[in-house]
Amino acid sequence: MGRRGEHSKLEIECMALEAAETIIENEGYAGLSARKVATAIGYTVGSLYFVFRNLDELVLRVNGRTLDQLYAVLINALADCRYPQRSLLVLGAAYLDFAAQHPHRWRMIFEHRPRDEETPTDINKEKMDRCYELVEKQLQALAARPEEEIVLAARALWSSVHGIAAMTITRNPHAEDVQLAHQLSINLITHYLTGLSMTDFSNVIMQTAGRAVDYPK
Amino acid sequence: MGRRGEHSKLEIECMALEAAETIIENEGYAGLSARKVATAIGYTVGSLYFVFRNLDELVLRVNGRTLDQLYAVLINALADCRYPQRSLLVLGAAYLDFAAQHPHRWRMIFEHRPRDEETPTDINKEKMDRCYELVEKQLQALAARPEEEIVLAARALWSSVHGIAAMTITRNPHAEDVQLAHQLSINLITHYLTGLSMTDFSNVIMQTAGRAVDYPK
DNA sequence: GCATTTAATAAAACATTGTTAAATATAGGA
DNA sequence: TCCTATATTTAACAATGTTTTATTAAATGC
Numbered sequence: 001m002g003r004r005g006e007h008s009k010l011e012i013e014c015m016a017l018e019a020a021e022t023i024i025e026n027e028g029y030a031g032l033s034a035r036k037v038a039t040a041i042g043y044t045v046g047s048l049y050f051v052f053r054n055l056d057e058l059v060l061r062v063n064g065r066t067l068d069q070l071y072a073v074l075i076n077a078l079a080d081c082r083y084p085q086r087s088l089l090v091l092g093a094a095y096l097d098f099a100a101q102h103p104h105r106w107r108m109i110f111e112h113r114p115r116d117e118e119t120p121t122d123i124n125k126e127k128m129d130r131c132y133e134l135v136e137k138q139l140q141a142l143a144a145r146p147e148e149e150i151v152l153a154a155r156a157l158w159s160s161v162h163g164i165a166a167m168t169i170t171r172n173p174h175a176e177d178v179q180l181a182h183q184l185s186i187n188l189i190t191h192y193l194t195g196l197s198m199t200d201f202s203n204v205i206m207q208t209a210g211r212a213v214d215y216p217k
Numbered sequence: 218m219g220r221r222g223e224h225s226k227l228e229i230e231c232m233a234l235e236a237a238e239t240i241i242e243n244e245g246y247a248g249l250s251a252r253k254v255a256t257a258i259g260y261t262v263g264s265l266y267f268v269f270r271n272l273d274e275l276v277l278r279v280n281g282r283t284l285d286q287l288y289a290v291l292i293n294a295l296a297d298c299r300y301p302q303r304s305l306l307v308l309g310a311a312y313l314d315f316a317a318q319h320p321h322r323w324r325m326i327f328e329h330r331p332r333d334e335e336t337p338t339d340i341n342k343e344k345m346d347r348c349y350e351l352v353e354k355q356l357q358a359l360a361a362r363p364e365e366e367i368v369l370a371a372r373a374l375w376s377s378v379h380g381i382a383a384m385t386i387t388r389n390p391h392a393e394d395v396q397l398a399h400q401l402s403i404n405l406i407t408h409y410l411t412g413l414s415m416t417d418f419s420n421v422i423m424q425t426a427g428r429a430v431d432y433p434k
Numbered sequence: 435g436c437a438t439t440t441a442a443t444a445a446a447a448c449a450t451t452g453t454t455a456a457a458t459a460t461a462g463g464a
Numbered sequence: 465t466c467c468t469a470t471a472t473t474t475a476a477c478a479a480t481g482t483t484t485t486a487t488t489a490a491a492t493g494c
Contacts, residue, residue, distance in 0.1 A: 006442095030330055034481060044444050046483085055481065110383065111328040113247055115481080121387075156381065156405040163380015164373065166327065170338075188373040194415050195408030222461070222471080251452060261473055263454085272452065332452080 013051045015041040020062050021105065028104045028171060029112070032059075056114040060123050063112065066105045067127035073098050074134055084141040085193055091134060092161045092185040099165045100178045107171060132158055143197065157192060161185050230268045232258040237279050238322065245321045245388060246329070249276075273331040277340050280329065283322045284344035290315050291351055301358040302410055308351060309378045309402040316382045317395045324388060349375055360414065374409060378402050 007015070019040035023032050034055055038045045052058045077094035081087040099106040114121060135154035139145075145153075168181040224232070236257035240249050251272055255262045269275045294311035298304040316323040331338060352371035356362075362370075385398040 009442095028330065030332060033479080035479090045481085046445075047443060049482070050442075111330075113245065113328075113388070115247060152400065152404055153408075155384075156377075156401045156408075159380040159384040159401060160373075160377030160405055161380070162384060163376040163378070163382075165380075166383055167372075167376040167379060171330070183369065184373045184376060187369055188377055188409065191370075191373075191412030191416060192405065192408050193412065195411030195413075198411050198415055199408060226471095250450085252450090262452085263474075264472060266453070267471075 009051060012041065012043070012047065016048060016051060016058065017061055017065060020058055021065070024062065024104050024108065025102065029059075029108050054116060054119070056112075056116055056119045059108065059112050060114075060119070062105070063109045064124050064127060066102070066109060067124055069102075070095070070098050070106075071127065071130055074131065078134070084138040087138045088135065088142075088157070088189055088193065089186060091138070092189055093182060095131075095161055096165055096169070096178065096181045096185055099169050100173050100181070103169060103171050103173055106165075106169075110166075142193070153196060157189065160188055160192070164188065226268060229258065229260070229264065233265060233268060233275065234278055234282060237275055238282070241279065241321050241325060242319065246276075246325050271333060271336075273329075273333055273336045276325065276329050277331075277336070279322070280326045281341050281344060283319070283326060284341055286319075287312070287315050287323075288344065288347055291348065295351070301355040304355045305352065305359075305374070305406055305410065306403060308355070309406055310399060312378055313382055313386070313395065313398045313402055316386050317390050317398070320386060320388050320390055323382075323386075327383075359410070370413060374406065377405055377409070381405065 016037055019037050020032060023036055023040065032055075034048050035045050037058070038048050048058070052061075074091055074094050077090050078087055081090050109124070132151075132154050135158050136150050139150050139153055139157075164181055164184045168177050168184065170177065233254055236254050237249060240253055240257065249272075251265050252262050254275070255265050265272075265275070269278075291308055291311050294307050295304055298307050326341070349368075349371050352375050353367050356367050356370055356374075381398055381401045385394050385401065387394065
């Protein structure tokens, strides 16, 4: 039929993203297909390719929106935390809860493999780095250290919480899994920060940089 | 043609697994297909389904073999480490190196989503738990603590190193990525262990268990 | 107000996928 | 030597992402 101008290109784009999100939320990434998204928004397959270059691009866009949501959640969780150590614990807890509440979309951020080789994969890198920066800010408030060390510590800490989520929170997480994740996160952050406050940090850096692969006996 | 008895069922199974592994190692999971595996071992598609229930089963078997390899690497790396703290650092480094050397197969362990719902997903759980136990053993040698706390700490620590790998080592890791991963791992393990040795561990457990989700201000 | 162009949408076609059903050829026993 | 069981292939199916072609409605020119 080809009715025209009923929705603007931007509207269709937004509708498609929302439709894809609910499909993924309900059926997981495996349930996502171009035709399913298209019929969900009342169009046919070909129209999707008028808006997105391919499905990979749509997925990357969904991931971007998920990262935006995550960031908002983190900021919100941080709202009324006055002490940096508590802030770090709260950040970890908020991340775990977000992962548990949207397991499919959360996993898709990390697990999506673009079919097309030339699709840029690091489009959402900045959105991920924002999270590291949140952690950096708290670490800075906790102890005055050189920038370089703060960056490293933030990355180590945030990656660790992510690892706990990755190993504990499945695609269909049970309440007990989530609770275990929280225990692990608290355990990890607490001990790491204690160690951080006890160590001559720059010294460790000097000793270990650049000789990681063949670690001495 | 149907030549018969040229290879036993078990032989075909092994050939298919090896073929799948080289395909994945070279082209990633995206490059894996039933037909490609079949032709690689000189058979046609249908024959694969005489040996494996479906492709998911084949992938799970490959994952099992990868985990066996990983375990062997970890044991080997541990061979001549006399001090538990050093052992933990070496375990982390060995894990990162394994992930960097076989990124596709390593990621597939965690990223594989079975198409079929009724495919059991936790077949390789024991093989993963063996890794936790290695860490537990070192932690036990480091400090005498109740079993429960050792288990928790091992899980936190190992998940963290995995998280560092997951965030740093891409599907086509550069040398600089791997080096950063090693730095982060050393940083994390060192500070965590320092913190562990400084803290009244059981006290922390008592305080935090069961009130993880809505964390107090 | 009608014809023409242009762009939005649909429909169809293609190659590839996992999986299954049917066909076929071979090995071993009668 | 035939027969049967089974290993193996072949063909077919449905679903997928993507591209190409066809159609229709709006915008434009006169």
